[in-house]
Amino acid sequence: MTTEALPVVAVRRRTFGRLMAGQTGPVLVVVTAIIVLWYAGAIWLNTPWQIDLFERGGVEWSNADLVRATLAQDRPLLPAPHQIVAEMRKTIIDTPITSKRSLVFHSWVTLSSSVLGFAIGAVLGILLAVGIVHVRSLDKSLMPWVISSQTVPILAVAPMVIVVLAAIGVRGLVPKAIISTYLCFFPVTIGMVKGLRSPDPLQMDLMRTYNANRWQTFWKLRWPSSMPFLFTSLKVAVAISLVGAIVGELPTGASAGLGARLLAGSYYGQTIQIWSALITAAILAALLVTLVAAIERVTLRRMGMGV
Amino acid sequence: MTAVPVPPVSLATPAPAPESRRRVVDTRGLSLTFQTADGPVYALSDVDIAIEQGEFVSFIGPSGCGKTTLLRVIADLEQPTGGDIQVNGVSPREARLGRAYGYVFQAAGLYPWRTIERNVALPLEIMGVPATERRERVRQHLDLVGLGGFEKKFPWQLSGGMQQRASIARALCFDPELLLMDEPFGALDEIVRDHLNEQLLRLWDKTGKTVVFVTHSIPEAVFLSTKIVVMSPRPGKIIDVIPTDFDRDRTLDIRETPGFLEVAHRVRQGLRAGHSYDD
Ligand SMILES: Nc1ncnc2c1ncn2[C@@H]1O[C@H](COP(=O)(O)OP(=O)(O)OP(=O)(O)O)[C@@H](O)[C@H]1O
Numbered sequence: 320m321t322t323e324a325l326p327v328v329a330v331r332r333r334t335f336g337r338l339m340a341g342q343t344g345p346v347l348v349v350v351t352a353i354i355v356l357w358y359a360g361a362i363w364l365n366t367p368w369q370i371d372l373f374e375r376g377g378v379e380w381s382n383a384d385l386v387r388a389t390l391a392q393d394r395p396l397l398p399a400p401h402q403i404v405a406e407m408r409k410t411i412i413d414t415p416i417t418s419k420r421s422l423v424f425h426s427w428v429t430l431s432s433s434v435l436g437f438a439i440g441a442v443l444g445i446l447l448a449v450g451i452v453h454v455r456s457l458d459k460s461l462m463p464w465v466i467s468s469q470t471v472p473i474l475a476v477a478p479m480v481i482v483v484l485a486a487i488g489v490r491g492l493v494p495k496a497i498i499s500t501y502l503c504f505f506p507v508t509i510g511m512v513k514g515l516r517s518p519d520p521l522q523m524d525l526m527r528t529y530n531a532n533r534w535q536t537f538w539k540l541r542w543p544s545s546m547p548f549l550f551t552s553l554k555v556a557v558a559i560s561l562v563g564a565i566v567g568e569l570p571t572g573a574s575a576g577l578g579a580r581l582l583a584g585s586y587y588g589q590t591i592q593i594w595s596a597l598i599t600a601a602i603l604a605a606l607l608v609t610l611v612a613a614i615e616r617v618t619l620r621r622m623g624m625g626v
Numbered sequence: 627m628t629a630v631p632v633p634p635v636s637l638a639t640p641a642p643a644p645e646s647r648r649r650v651v652d653t654r655g656l657s658l659t660f661q662t663a664d665g666p667v668y669a670l671s672d673v674d675i676a677i678e679q680g681e682f683v684s685f686i687g688p689s690g691c692g693k694t695t696l697l698r699v700i701a702d703l704e705q706p707t708g709g710d711i712q713v714n715g716v717s718p719r720e721a722r723l724g725r726a727y728g729y730v731f732q733a734a735g736l737y738p739w740r741t742i743e744r745n746v747a748l749p750l751e752i753m754g755v756p757a758t759e760r761r762e763r764v765r766q767h768l769d770l771v772g773l774g775g776f777e778k779k780f781p782w783q784l785s786g787g788m789q790q791r792a793s794i795a796r797a798l799c800f801d802p803e804l805l806l807m808d809e810p811f812g813a814l815d816e817i818v819r820d821h822l823n824e825q826l827l828r829l830w831d832k833t834g835k836t837v838v839f840v841t842h843s844i845p846e847a848v849f850l851s852t853k854i855v856v857m858s859p860r861p862g863k864i865i866d867v868i869p870t871d872f873d874r875d876r877t878l879d880i881r882e883t884p885g886f887l888e889v890a891h892r893v894r895q896g897l898r899a900g901h902s903y904d905d
């Protein structure tokens with residue numbers, strides 16, 4: 320009997336082991352745990368209001384009724400995952416993307432300004448780093464400003480930027496992109512300063528023996544050495560560029576964008592709408608980071624530094 | 627010590643007349659002290675050497691005695707704290723700006739993002755050699771160090787010894803007059819080392835380059851050199867300068883000859899004497 324049962328166990332264990340060895344297994348476990356906790360949290364948080372409702376309506380209710388009702392409220396304190404999925408399906412797939420109710424439309428508005436801001440921020444960050452690495456006085460004079468720029472809360476800066484720019488007639492994409500840029504350039508500068516300084520003394524000495532000029536040392540040594548650092552900071556930057564764009568949509572009560580959806584949702588207590596916008600933003604950020612990671616993989620592999 | 631052992635007179639290329647020889651490296655009272663957190667480190671002390679054009683000079687001495695430091699001073703990678711040094715009759719800095727030398731470092735120091743052929747081509751790119759000539763020279767020098775067929779490989783795909791050979795090809799490919807080589811064959815096995823020793827000797831014989839060579843191996847030093855400089859433990863001082871006079875087209879067989887063994891013996895004695903300074 321045991322001899323028959325053993326192979327089955329062995330096979331099962333092997334499948335399980337293989338699943339857990341890859342990425343799929345652990346990810347599935349974590350996602351399942353999150354969903355379970357989320358449902359528990361939704362029931363727990365929505366219960367008091369639901370009991371209130373039941374009692375005011377004088378309804379007879381069982382525990383099963385309560386659970387079912389907490390997961391189907393119109394404006395729950397914490398919407399259940401399936402409610403968010405349903406809302407996202409409605410606003411992403413079932414609504415034409417030209418409609419103001421389409422999350423695709425709002426995502427596009429946010430995405431375009433965050434990508435613009437990211438691009439400007441990345442270029443600005445790299446330029447600052449190049450300056451800081453090459454000009455000693457810039458290292459001393461610029462670096463403190465770069466760091467202190469990030470100690471100012473973005474929530475305080477954003478309205479000023481939006482309002483000031485609106486006053487001189489700049490509206491729409493650009494002001495939001497500027498806020499993204501403001502957040503983005505920082506990790507790029509810090510990462511690239513480190514990356515451009517990463518060549519070891521031997522590699523630098525070699526350039527010296529060839530009497531290479533600064534330009535050659537930059538392109539043939541500093542720049543390629545800094546690639547791993549660049550991509551690490553770009554991944555951080557692209558994620559916060561989205562945060563910047565969303566924050567930029569909050570202060571003026573912009574009519575479009577994920578930030579606008581968040582704001583509108585909170586005015587009207589539309590928690591499901593808020594959460595849908597949040598989840599969409601998270602997915603967008605994940606996609607952006609994945610995209611940068613893919614470019615990183617291809618680039619580093621072509622440079623023989625693939626992992 | 628008495629007279630320098632003179633091996634059988636050869637019919638090799640007669641040495642150029644003394645007045646036509648240029649001083650490639652000339653130092654007088656050269657000293658270098660590193661200031662470190664734990665106090666001064668005396669790396670070189672009162673070094674006088676003269677290396678003439680076409681010479682092959684080996685430096686041999688215990689680890690940490692300042693051999694690398696001396697090469698780095700010649701290459702203008704380190705500034706002496708005392709004494710004088712001239713390279714090609716000018717300051718090391720001017721010599722470096724004139725790309726007077728090729729330097730083979732103790733470690734290969736290849737750029738990991740460049741393939742072997744692009745690593746070797748690096749100095750040529752920097753010196754503005756046109757692409758077609760670059761390709762030709764890279765191919766030629768990779769063949770010379772026995773790396774033909776590895777052009778497209780990245781450094782991490784090669785063994786340490788192969789990487790070191792690539793770095794030698796990189797130093798040779800722009801055809802510098804002066805070669806500074808810091809234990810270039812230290813990481814190689816005997817067979818490859820012997821082979822490259824012969825290759826290097828041929829190259830030196832053929833091209834008349836000046837070679838400043840650092841090694842830990844007595845047979846290597848004796849086989850390759852026209853002059854062996856024995857250094858003491860730190861601070862690096864010169865204990866003995868041993869001229870040799872072997873046939874220019876000698877082969878490794880020479881290592882069995884009495885003349886060779888005699889020079890090797892003198893080098894070993896010099897090294898021993900150096901060590902007793904310590905006690
Ligand atoms: N940049 C530096 N700062 C401080 N001390 C140094 C520096 N470079 C070398 N030294 C010291 O100078 C001494 C000579 O070093 P060097 O590298 O020239 O020795 P070496 O003869 O080449 O030794 P090895 O045969 O092991 O390569 C050593 O004691 C070393 O610790």
Ligand SMILES: [Mg+2]
Nearest residue numbers: 693694732808
């Ligand atoms: Mg050394």
